Amino acid sequence: MAPVLLTIFACALAAQLLQCSIAPSTAARTPSSAASSLSTYSSQFHQLSADSLFPNGTGVTRGDFPEGFLFGAITSSMKHEGAEYRDNKSENIWDSYARKDGASLDGALPGECANNYDFYKMDHRLLTGLGMNSYRFSIAWSRLFPDGSGEVNEVAIAHYNDVINDIISLGLIPMVTLWTQDHPQILEDRYGGALSDTFISDFANYAETCFKVFGDRVKYWITFDELNDWAGLGYATMQNPPGRCTSNIMGQFNYNYGQCPQGNSGTEPYQVGHHLLLAHAEAVDVYRTKYQPTQNGSIGFALWFRWSEPLTDSAEDIMAAQRATDFLVGWFMDPIFFGDYPKSMRELVGDRLPSFTDEELQKINGSLDFVGINIQTALYTFDTNFYLTQNETCYYLDWQANVTGYRDGIAIGVGDHDYAVPWSLKTTVEYMKDRYSNFPMYITQTGWGIEYDESEDTLEDDQRVEYFETYYTELVEAIREGANVKGVYAWSLLDGFEFNLGLQVRVGIFYVDDDYNRHARKSALWFKEMLFSNSTTSSAATTALL
Ligand SMILES: *[C@@H]1O[C@H](CO)[C@@H](O)[C@H](O)[C@H]1NC(C)=O
Ligand SMILES: *[C@@H]1O[C@H](CO)[C@@H](O)[C@H](O)[C@H]1NC(C)=O
Ligand SMILES: *[C@@H]1O[C@H](CO)[C@@H](O)[C@H](O)[C@H]1NC(C)=O
Ligand SMILES: *[C@@H]1O[C@H](CO)[C@@H](O)[C@H](O)[C@H]1NC(C)=O
Ligand SMILES: *[C@@H]1O[C@H](CO)[C@@H](O)[C@H](O)[C@H]1NC(C)=O
Ligand SMILES: *[C@@H]1O[C@H](CO)[C@@H](O)[C@H](O)[C@H]1NC(C)=O
Ligand SMILES: *[C@@H]1O[C@H](CO)[C@@H](O)[C@H](O)[C@H]1NC(C)=O
Numbered sequence: 001m002a003p004v005l006l007t008i009f010a011c012a013l014a015a016q017l018l019q020c021s022i023a024p025s026t027a028a029r030t031p032s033s034a035a036s037s038l039s040t041y042s043s044q045f046h047q048l049s050a051d052s053l054f055p056n057g058t059g060v061t062r063g064d065f066p067e068g069f070l071f072g073a074i075t076s077s078m079k080h081e082g083a084e085y086r087d088n089k090s091e092n093i094w095d096s097y098a099r100k101d102g103a104s105l106d107g108a109l110p111g112e113c114a115n116n117y118d119f120y121k122m123d124h125r126l127l128t129g130l131g132m133n134s135y136r137f138s139i140a141w142s143r144l145f146p147d148g149s150g151e152v153n154e155v156a157i158a159h160y161n162d163v164i165n166d167i168i169s170l171g172l173i174p175m176v177t178l179w180t181q182d183h184p185q186i187l188e189d190r191y192g193g194a195l196s197d198t199f200i201s202d203f204a205n206y207a208e209t210c211f212k213v214f215g216d217r218v219k220y221w222i223t224f225d226e227l228n229d230w231a232g233l234g235y236a237t238m239q240n241p242p243g244r245c246t247s248n249i250m251g252q253f254n255y256n257y258g259q260c261p262q263g264n265s266g267t268e269p270y271q272v273g274h275h276l277l278l279a280h281a282e283a284v285d286v287y288r289t290k291y292q293p294t295q296n297g298s299i300g301f302a303l304w305f306r307w308s309e310p311l312t313d314s315a316e317d318i319m320a321a322q323r324a325t326d327f328l329v330g331w332f333m334d335p336i337f338f339g340d341y342p343k344s345m346r347e348l349v350g351d352r353l354p355s356f357t358d359e360e361l362q363k364i365n366g367s368l369d370f371v372g373i374n375i376q377t378a379l380y381t382f383d384t385n386f387y388l389t390q391n392e393t394c395y396y397l398d399w400q401a402n403v404t405g406y407r408d409g410i411a412i413g414v415g416d417h418d419y420a421v422p423w424s425l426k427t428t429v430e431y432m433k434d435r436y437s438n439f440p441m442y443i444t445q446t447g448w449g450i451e452y453d454e455s456e457d458t459l460e461d462d463q464r465v466e467y468f469e470t471y472y473t474e475l476v477e478a479i480r481e482g483a484n485v486k487g488v489y490a491w492s493l494l495d496g497f498e499f500n501l502g503l504q505v506r507v508g509i510f511y512v513d514d515d516y517n518r519h520a521r522k523s524a525l526w527f528k529e530m531l532f533s534n535s536t537t538s539s540a541a542t543t544a545l546l
Helices: 007-014 038-049 075-079 093-097 116-129 154-169 185-191 196-216 226-237 247-251 266-293 315-338 343-352 357-366 422-435 462-480 523-531
Strands: 069-072 134-137 173-175 220-224 298-310 370-383 401-404 441-447 484-490 511-512 518-520
Touching: 069 173, 069 298, 069 523, 075 116, 075 134, 093 185, 116 154, 116 518, 134 154, 134 484, 154 173, 185 196, 196 220, 220 266, 220 343, 220 370, 226 266, 226 298, 226 315, 247 462, 247 518, 266 298, 266 315, 266 357, 298 315, 298 441, 315 343, 315 357, 315 401, 315 441, 370 484, 422 441, 422 462, 422 523, 441 462, 462 484, 462 523
Parallel strands: 069 134, 069 484, 134 173, 173 220, 220 298, 298 370, 370 441, 441 484
Antiparallel strands: 370 401, 511 518
C-alpha cells in the first residue's frame, strides 16, 4: 500500500510548532517531451466503461443530492496549465519560487505539468465523460496582465474565451478563480506584492477585466483561493512564495530550505491578510456595482480548512480549537459577517493586527455571495503556552494551540502524514452553518494525495476511491440535516504541480504521464458510477470504509 503522504499539509503544521522534516527526493524527474493527441485521449476515455467496478453501487449517488447540485473537478492555472512562458505570459510568484533550491522537492517546475493550456478541450471532455456538470478552473493574472497592470494581453483573452466557450458548449457550468498564489512576480519586485496596498487596486483592475470580458458566460467567480493559508505560509514561514519570515524563527521551525532573508512572521501575515481582504472586497464592489445587475452571477472566496477537534473535553482545549479556527477561518469570515477580526485575534495579536477604517468596513461588510470551503483533513488541537518562552512573535505562535494526529495512541484518521477524516467534512460544514447563518456554501476542494511511486500501479487508487466515497457520504448527511451546500469540486481533475511537492504527490483522478496523456484512475470510475446512477444503495461499502 502506497503511503498516503500529503506533506504539504503536514508542513503547514510545522508552522505551528510541530517539527516537520521534509526529505527532499533525489529522484530526478524525467523531462516531459512529446505531447499527446486527441486520439490518445479517446482511447483513455473509452476505458471508462468498466462499470462492473462497483456492482452494488458506490454507496452514494447523484440522486442523494439536491436538484441542481454542482458536481465538478478542479484544475488551476498554477498547477495544471503549464506553458509557463508562452504567449507573453510573465513569471508568477510560484514560477520563480519553484526555481529556488529546495522549494520544489522533486525539482518539478510548474511549466512541465499537465499542459492544460494546450489540452483544455480534452480535459473538458473528461469532465463530461464522468457526468460532471461543472468545472472549477482559474485564470492566470500573469497571462492577462504580464506587467501586472496596464495593457491587457489579447492573446490571453482569446485563449480564455476559447476555453470558456468550449466549456459552455458542453453544457458545463464554469466556476472561475482569479488567483491561486499566482500573481505576476513583477508586482513583488515593483512594490512588495500584497504587502503593499497598491496590490488592492491592481487586483481589482485585473478582476474587472475578467468580469467585463468573460462575465457574460461565467456566473461563479472566486476572487482568491486559500488566501488564509497563503498569508501564513508565505509570510510566517518560507514554505510558499514570496518566502518571507523573521530570520531567526528558523531555529524553531525545522525547514530545510534555508533562512528567511527578510520579513516579519509576527506582523506581515496580518498585513497581507488585511490587503487580501480589501482586494477581495474591492473586486466584489466593482462586480456588484457594474456587472452583477446585468450578468447575474455570484462571487465569493475559497478558504483552506483543517478541522480542529479539541484533543480533550477540557475548557482549555475547546478554547484552543476555537482559537485555531478563528485564526484560520474567522480571520477572513468575521470581518465580512461581524465587522471585525475575531475577538481572540484582537486579544492575542494586539496592535500587530491592523484596524479597519469605516470606509473599508463598509466595503467588506457582506462582500460574499457564497463561501468556498477547501477541506481535506482534521487534527486534534490542544492548548499550549509554548509561545510564552519565545522571543519572537509569529502568526502561528499567536494561536497558542498545538496539534497532534493522535488521541490516546489512536490516529484521528487513515494516513501517514495527512489524515483522511470523513466526519470532519460534516463537522466543518455544520460549524460554518451555525456560525454564519447557513450562508450558501460550496465545497470548492476536497481530494486525496498519494505519493507517486513508479513501481506501483498509479491507476489503482483504492484509497482515493474510499476517500471520495466516505467524504461525499458525509456531505449528503450534512445536506440532509439542512446545510446550505450547493456543489462539490474534486481536487483534482489531473495530476499537477502540487506546490512544494512538485509531482512527488499525485492528486488527480486522472493520472498524467510524462507525455501528458491522461489515464483514468479508479477514482474517476467511481465518479462516473456515482454520477450516472440515481438509486441509493446502502451498500456495505459505505460502512466498511477506510
Ligand atoms: C454485492 O452484493 C452481493 C449481494 O449482496 C454480494 O454478494 C457481493 O459481495 C457484493 N459485491 C461487492 C463488491 O460488494
Ligand atoms: C508579446 O509582446 C511583444 C512586445 O510587447 C509583442 O511584440 C508580441 O507581439 C507579443 N506576442 C504575443 C504572442 O502576443
Ligand atoms: C438571476 O438568477 C436568479 C437565480 O438563478 C434567477 O432566478 C433570475 O431570474 C436571474 N435574473 C436574470 C435577470 O437573469
Ligand atoms: C453591514 O450592513 C448591514 C446592512 O446592509 C447592516 O445592517 C450592518 O450593520 C452592517 N454591519 C457593519 C459591521 O457595518
Ligand atoms: C531569548 O533571548 C534571550 C536573551 O537574548 C536568550 O538568552 C534566550 O535564549 C532566547 N530564547 C529563545 C527561545 O530564543
Ligand atoms: C506540539 O505537539 C507535538 C505532538 O503533536 C509535540 O511533539 C511537540 O513537541 C509540541 N510542540 C511544542 C512546542 O509544544
Ligand atoms: C438518472 O436520472 C436521469 C434523470 O432523471 C435519467 O435521465 C437517467 O436515465 C437515470 N439513470 C439511471 C441509471 O437510472
